[in-house]
Amino acid sequence: MRAVARIAARPDGRGGTALPLLTGDGPLALRRTSHPEGGGAAQVTIVGAMAAPLGGDRLRIEVTVAAGARLRVTSAAATVSLPGRIPAPAHYDLDLTVAEGGELEWLPEPVIAAQGSVLRMTTRVTLAAGARLLLREEQVLGRSGEAPGRLTARLTLRHDGRTVLDQQTDLGPGAPGWDGPAVLAEHRALGQLLLCEPSLTEKPATARFLAEGAAEAALLPLAGAPALLVTAAAPDGLRLRRAIDRVL
Amino acid sequence: MMNPALLVLADGRFPAGGHAHSGGAEAAVKAGRIRDSAGLAAFCAGRLHTAGLTAAALAAAAAGGRIDPLDLDRAADARMPSPALRAASRRLGRQLIRAARTVWPDAALERLAAERPRGVHQPVVLGLTAAAAGLTPADAASAAAYESVSGPVTACVRLLGLDPFRATAVLAGLTAELAEVAARAGEAAAEAGATGDLDALPAASAPLLDLYAEQHAGWAVRLFAS
Numbered sequence: 259m260r261a262v263a264r265i266a267a268r269p270d271g272r273g274g275t276a277l278p279l280l281t282g283d284g285p286l287a288l289r290r291t292s293h294p295e296g297g298g299a300a301q302v303t304i305v306g307a308m309a310a311p312l313g314g315d316r317l318r319i320e321v322t323v324a325a326g327a328r329l330r331v332t333s334a335a336a337t338v339s340l341p342g343r344i345p346a347p348a349h350y351d352l353d354l355t356v357a358e359g360g361e362l363e364w365l366p367e368p369v370i371a372a373q374g375s376v377l378r379m380t381t382r383v384t385l386a387a388g389a390r391l392l393l394r395e396e397q398v399l400g401r402s403g404e405a406p407g408r409l410t411a412r413l414t415l416r417h418d419g420r421t422v423l424d425q426q427t428d429l430g431p432g433a434p435g436w437d438g439p440a441v442l443a444e445h446r447a448l449g450q451l452l453l454c455e456p457s458l459t460e461k462p463a464t465a466r467f468l469a470e471g472a473a474e475a476a477l478l479p480l481a482g483a484p485a486l487l488v489t490a491a492a493p494d495g496l497r498l499r500r501a502i503d504r505v506l
Numbered sequence: 507m508m509n510p511a512l513l514v515l516a517d518g519r520f521p522a523g524g525h526a527h528s529g530g531a532e533a534a535v536k537a538g539r540i541r542d543s544a545g546l547a548a549f550c551a552g553r554l555h556t557a558g559l560t561a562a563a564l565a566a567a568a569a570g571g572r573i574d575p576l577d578l579d580r581a582a583d584a585r586m587p588s589p590a591l592r593a594a595s596r597r598l599g600r601q602l603i604r605a606a607r608t609v610w611p612d613a614a615l616e617r618l619a620a621e622r623p624r625g626v627h628q629p630v631v632l633g634l635t636a637a638a639a640g641l642t643p644a645d646a647a648s649a650a651a652y653e654s655v656s657g658p659v660t661a662c663v664r665l666l667g668l669d670p671f672r673a674t675a676v677l678a679g680l681t682a683e684l685a686e687v688a689a690r691a692g693e694a695a696a697e698a699g700a701t702g703d704l705d706a707l708p709a710a711s712a713p714l715l716d717l718y719a720e721q722h723a724g725w726a727v728r729l730f731a732s
Contacts, residue, residue, distance in 0.1 A: 412709060414584075424584045424709040428555075434683070435552025439539035440530060441712040448713055465589045467720040476720040481583040481592060489587070491713050 260316045261286045265302055265331065267360075268324035275300035275327045285310035286317060291332075299328035304366060306335050311350055311377060313342030318351045323360035323389075333366035336398075339407055341374035347408075352381040356389035368396035368447075368495050371407030371430055379411040383452070387418040391454040391485075394502070398495045399430055399446045406430045406446065413450060417483035423452070425487075442491060444472075447498040451488035451506060458484035466505065473501035511639040514609075515632075516649045518656060523601035527594060528661035528730035529553060529654065533718035535665045543672040546662050550655040550680055554687055556712035558654030560585050561629040562647040562691030563698075563707045568633025569646035572699035575618055575630050581704045582627035588716040590723035592627075594732035600625035602635060612638030643695055647688040655680055661730055 263282030270276035277300055282288040285306060293301040304319075311317050323329050339348060350369075356362045371377055385391055395413065399406030408430035415423040427448065429436045436442055463479045463486045473492035480487060488505055492498035514520065531549060534540045540549050564582055567573050586592045603619050603626070606612075614634050618626055629650050636646035656677060663673050691708065698706040722728060 414705070414709075420580065421584045421704070423587060424581070424705070425587060425711045426709045427711060427713060434555040435548060435550075435712075438548030438552040439534045439537075439545055440549045440552030440715055441556060443537075443539050443714060445713075465720055465723075467717065467724055469721075474717050474721075476588070476717050478587040478716065478720070479589055480587055481589075482580065487587045489713055489716050491717065 259284055259310070259312070261310070261318070263288055263304070263319045265321045265329070266324070267300055267322070267327040267329040269326040274298045275329060277302065286319065293330060299330055299361070301330045301332065304331065304333040306333070306337065311337070311348035312340050313348055313376060314344035314346040315342065315348040317349065318353070320353045321355065321362065323356040323362045325357040325359045328361040330363040330365065336367040337369045338401070339369060339371045339375040339377040339409065341372070341407070347376040347378050350377060350379045354382070354393070355384045356386065356391060358386040358388035361390040364391070364393040366394070368398050369409070370398045370401055371409040372401055373405045373407055375407035377407065377409050379409070381411070381413045383414065384416045385418070385454055388456055389454065390456065391452065393452040394449070396447065396449040396495060396498055397429070408432055413452070415452060415454070415483070415485065417454060417485060420482060422480050422483040422485060423487060445491040445493055447492045447495045449490045449498045449502050451502050452485065454483060454485040456484055458486065468501065468505045470501050470504055471497065473497045475501040475505040477505050509641055509645065511641055512645045512649060515636060515639055515641065516652050518660065520605065522605045523598060524653065524657055525660065526731045527598065527657055528665070528732065529658040530715045530718040530722070531658035531661045532665055532728060532730045533722040534714070535662065540662060540666070542666070543668060543676055546659065546668065546673065547676045547679060550658055550676060551683065552712055553658060553715065554651060554655050554680060554683060556710040557715055558651050559687050559691055559708050559710045561654055562650040562688055563694045564627070564629035565633035565636065565650035566643040566647040566692045566695035567698050567707060568630045569636045569641065569643040570695055570699045571637060573702070573704070575626065575634060576621065577704060578630045579622070579626045581707055582630060585709050585711065588719040590719040590732065591716065594719070595627045596625035598628035599631040602628055602631045606631070606635040606638060610635065610638040614638065644688065644692045647691040647695065648684070651684050651688045651691065655684070665729065
């Protein structure tokens with residue numbers, strides 16, 4: 259199955275954000291929901307209309323935020339990657355673009371790689387200078403009490419025409435060394451929080467490490483952009499979320 | 507036939523300061539995740555296929571001479587979100603270029619040293635050094651891939667008092683994977699050189715290596731610099 263969802267956000271001229279484009283098919287149903295903080299921001303929730311992605315599926319979400327628009331995207335539930343009838347990987351591609359003065363918060367629920375599934379995710383973020391971004395990605399290997407699936411994820415951030423983050427992780431059965439002491443060891447959940455905020459130019463963040471129980475996290479200021487990455491690893495999704503929230 | 511200059515470059519006694527770095531092994535030992543040669547082998551396999559692959563491709567691309575080393579330096583920055591890792595990599599690059607300028611005098615190395623006195627990422631310098639020594643991009647990839655595991659192995663002999671015979675057996679056990687990683691790195695670097703698309707370079711990373719680097723940088727007492 260192939261499915262594409264598209265969201266475009268632009269200022270509505272009255273201090274709010276309009277969504278001139280809001281389309282999704284197959285498992286990628288989109289709903290405009292009310293933003294908890296109100297203000298001028300719009301919120302869209304991805305509603306999982308059916309189980310996806312399955313092996314062989316190709317899902318894609320494209321988001322563009324125009325200058326002055328503010329958009330938050332959430333999801334109603336976790337995305338569960340499942341093995342399909344076709345023994346092929348599923349692909350899930352996100353393409354997020356924000357213009358100068360625009361703001362995007364991409365805060366979906368975790369992606370869970372169920373046993374036997376193979377998923378390749380790419381998240382490509384393109385920001386103009388002066389754009390704001392808050393992006394959270396959480397990956398959980400296996401449902402509760404289940405062996406992990408395979409999850410390969412690449413996250414890139416282009417800021418003002420320059421690639422300032424390019425990071426790929428390859429986790430789960432078949433990925434070399436993934437559960438060894440260099441990559442994930444005993445953890446089964448991995449998270450990233452990417453923040454790009456023009457004010458970090460004047461007030462740069464300081465790197466720090468935090469261990470909380472069995473979870474560990476680090477705040478990592480990036481080179482070449484007013485941006486930082488939080489990386490966290492934990493035994494499960496619950497402790498992962500807590501560690502991400504604590505270190506920021 | 508193999509160019510013996512590769513033996514000189516990859517020799518652990520090459521005076522470029524690599525012996526002071528454990529590649530994350532010191533923090534992994536402290537975390538109790540490396541206790542013996544089996545744990546060391548698992549650590550090395552993970553490091554080789556992540557940071558090792560990425561470094562090998564950068565080195566091969568630099569040795570290929572078709573991409574501006576400063577662009578490769580920025581690509582290395584993007585592939586190292588940890589400031590502690592970026593600092594260690596630049597320090598190692600600075601030490602390597604200092605040695606290389608005497609060992610294999612070369613115009614490209616002089617230019618780079620003049621343009622970036624505060625240091626360029628080590629894999630980029632390694633690639634230019636390999637080219638100055640008359641080595642191929644494939645050689646540069648092999649040297650970088652080998653370095654990604656030889657450092658942690660040597661470090662674990664000191665950190666754990668590991669039997670040096672068993673530690674070296676870990677390296678010997680990785681040779682097939684080393685060849686595979688170096689070959690993949692070389693192919694990716696050739697593609698990046700031909701198309702000018704730096705996204706073709708691998709960006710394989712290991713979450714715990716980033717976490718170890720920041721944790722380790724905060725320690726008051728440590729045996730290794732990184």
